[in-house]
Amino acid sequence: MNEMNINIKNSGFVAIIGRPNVGKSTLLNCLIGEKVSITSPKPQTTRWQILGIKTLHHAQIIYIDTPGMHRDEKRAMNRYMNRIASSVILDADVIVFMVDATSWRGEDEMVLKKLQESTKPVILVINKIDLLKDKGELLPLIDKLKDKFNFAHIIPISAMDAVNTKHLEDEIARLLPEGPQLYPEDQLTDRNVRFQIAEIIREKLIQATEEELPYTTTVEIEQINQNEKITEIGAVIWVERQGQKIIIIGKKGARLKKIGIQARREIEKLVGTKVFLRLWVKIKENWTDDDKALKSLGYE
Numbered sequence: 001m002n003e004m005n006i007n008i009k010n011s012g013f014v015a016i017i018g019r020p021n022v023g024k025s026t027l028l029n030c031l032i033g034e035k036v037s038i039t040s041p042k043p044q045t046t047r048w049q050i051l052g053i054k055t056l057h058h059a060q061i062i063y064i065d066t067p068g069m070h071r072d073e074k075r076a077m078n079r080y081m082n083r084i085a086s087s088v089i090l091d092a093d094v095i096v097f098m099v100d101a102t103s104w105r106g107e108d109e110m111v112l113k114k115l116q117e118s119t120k121p122v123i124l125v126i127n128k129i130d131l132l133k134d135k136g137e138l139l140p141l142i143d144k145l146k147d148k149f150n151f152a153h154i155i156p157i158s159a160m161d162a163v164n165t166k167h168l169e170d171e172i173a174r175l176l177p178e179g180p181q182l183y184p185e186d187q188l189t190d191r192n193v194r195f196q197i198a199e200i201i202r203e204k205l206i207q208a209t210e211e212e213l214p215y216t217t218t219v220e221i222e223q224i225n226q227n228e229k230i231t232e233i234g235a236v237i238w239v240e241r242q243g244q245k246i247i248i249i250g251k252k253g254a255r256l257k258k259i260g261i262q263a264r265r266e267i268e269k270l271v272g273t274k275v276f277l278r279l280w281v282k283i284k285e286n287w288t289d290d291d292k293a294l295k296s297l298g299y300e
């Protein structure tokens, strides 16, 4: 980066919005070139707004990854996630509205409706085009979607294979307002190591569990002690019921052990030392529908 001749003339915030599971966080990581936001095959993975900062020669793009907007607002947690996504729409300079090339759903219409509240340029990004068996399906899809909104651009991509993502970045940079450099050029995210560690553990947990479990768990870092050789981390996995605790721990502790090993490997790369990770599973009844509990677990 030091070699780079930086002279920022444009900067701004770019919200990545869409229903759950369309690939928003995958796109963020692809554009930044590092993993700054966790991803998974299950919907409702992202729960916070997470910045990804991309410094180009003349522009600084600050992407905002958001929770997928969804219909089911039964629990306070779901209302919290939708609230974040809605508020980001109003704060951003440019909006990337992401959909899945293989399916258009009611929740996409819901997001589209929200976008009417914005006066900012909206780019429609059609993701997962690698999954289209017949590329001929793309044109009719674009034709159908282009009448739904006055999009600044419609760009088909594959976030997974980085297809057409450079073109997307170029178009985004062109839409940014004039503005100064807002973050140091070597900063990639606004989130600290503690947050990233909790998210890595949560990602491995989501990947190792089925059905409703991912939605009723959260991770809290209790302590981090670091020296040059080793980082000791103690973390709590919060669940809502005894049955969930039993599932996460698994037979003779096998599932929890697997989650711990996978998380530790990735955390070691992040912190650059050996890691000693201790995980506990604890119960906080109904925490996903309890505003006070949510707040104390970092959802505010």
Ligand SMILES: Nc1nc2c(ncn2[C@@H]2O[C@H](COP(=O)(O)OP(=O)(O)OP(=O)(O)O)[C@@H](O)[C@H]2O)c(=O)[nH]1
Binding pocket: 018, 019, 020, 021, 022, 023, 024, 025, 026, 027, 038, 039, 040, 041, 042, 043, 044, 045, 046, 047, 066, 067, 068, 069, 127, 128, 129, 130, 131, 157, 158, 159, 160, 161
């Ligand atoms: N085939 C294919 N899969 C993709 C692509 N982009 C993302 N995925 C997959 O889609 C799933 C969801 O990706 P995420 O990036 O977690 O989706 P998200 O929109 O951030 O989801 P939420 O955080 O739940 O709103 C993951 O299994 C990704 O690997 C793509 O371009 N092609």
Ligand SMILES: [Mg+2]
Binding pocket: 024, 025, 026, 037, 038, 039, 045, 046, 065, 066, 067, 068
């Ligand atoms: Mg996500």
